[in-house]
Amino acid sequence: xxxxxxxxxxxxxxxxxxxxxxxxxxxxxxxxxxxxxxxxxxxxxxxxxxxxxxxxxxxxxxxxxxxxxxxxxxxxxxxxxxxxxxxxxxxxxxxxxxxxxxxxxxxxxxxxxxxxxxxxxxxxxxxxxxxxxxxxxxxxxxxxx
Amino acid sequence: xxxxxxxxxxxxxxxxxxxxxxxxxxxxxxxxxxxxxxxxxxxxxxxxxxxxxxxxxxxxxxxxxxxxxxxxxxxxxxxxxxxxxxxxxxxxxxxxxxxxxxxxxxxxxxxxxxxxxx
Numbered sequence: 001x002x003x004x005x006x007x008x009x010x011x012x013x014x015x016x017x018x019x020x021x022x023x024x025x026x027x028x029x030x031x032x033x034x035x036x037x038x039x040x041x042x043x044x045x046x047x048x049x050x051x052x053x054x055x056x057x058x059x060x061x062x063x064x065x066x067x068x069x070x071x072x073x074x075x076x077x078x079x080x081x082x083x084x085x086x087x088x089x090x091x092x093x094x095x096x097x098x099x100x101x102x103x104x105x106x107x108x109x110x111x112x113x114x115x116x117x118x119x120x121x122x123x124x125x126x127x128x129x130x131x132x133x134x135x136x137x138x139x140x141x142x143x144x145x
Numbered sequence: 146x147x148x149x150x151x152x153x154x155x156x157x158x159x160x161x162x163x164x165x166x167x168x169x170x171x172x173x174x175x176x177x178x179x180x181x182x183x184x185x186x187x188x189x190x191x192x193x194x195x196x197x198x199x200x201x202x203x204x205x206x207x208x209x210x211x212x213x214x215x216x217x218x219x220x221x222x223x224x225x226x227x228x229x230x231x232x233x234x235x236x237x238x239x240x241x242x243x244x245x246x247x248x249x250x251x252x253x254x255x256x257x258x259x260x261x262x263x
Contacts, residue, residue: 005238007239009246021249031245111153
């Protein structure tokens with residue numbers, strides 16, 4: 001099993017338009033996140049993606065080569081750091097008068113060991129609390145048995 | 146939408162092709178031992194023992210002592226959990242890319258404004 005995910009989509013729109021949608025904050029904040037985004041579009045620039053229900057994820061821009069290559073690291077859960085992040089690489093190419101978008105997300109194997117640790121760092125993550133409460137319930141049941 | 150990754154040890158354990166083979170052989174059942182596995186693989190018994198140790202720590206195999214031997218069996222739950230999580234991440238990308246496609250192909254006012262701006 002590899003720690004990468006690859007996905008592809010073909011879009012009936014010119015590469016320039018798709019490039020804009022993939023790299024500009026006002027668009028990223030609607031199709032990637034759902035409650036806004038901020039991006040400093042240059043290598044090393046900061047990235048933030050906000051979801052109405054899940055709060056903000058932070059990242060860092062790695063590569064910007066218009067209109068074909070855009071890459072960033074991001075921490076989908078928890079604080080952003082080199083270790084606690086995966087690399088997302090978008091590759092755009094012309095295809096049949098439209099655009100082919102290829103996405104490769106990699107680096108899941110280097111994420112911090114304990115999922116619970118990550119969740120604990122993610123303030124406001126209600127899912128995390130559910131997990132914690134689940135463990136507590138399990139613990140309580142075991143103790144009672 | 147945002148879910149924590151499963152134990153990264155599972156990925157790390159499976160990243161090595163020989164270890165994959167060890168796990169596959171163990172999963173075929175029959176109470177494999179380090180010795181029988183070494184007989185089926187182009188690596189030493191010592192190497193097999195190390196791989197089994199990594200798989201054990203990642204929760205992918207379990208061992209049980211039978212007389213003088215230690216027999217190994219696969220624990221599919223962890224692998225299934227990781228596979229499920231990975232397909233969840235893949236499904237998130239499918240959703241995102243579908244939204245991107247819709248947005249790019251829509252001829253709404255947003256498109257017009259953007260084309261004017263160019």
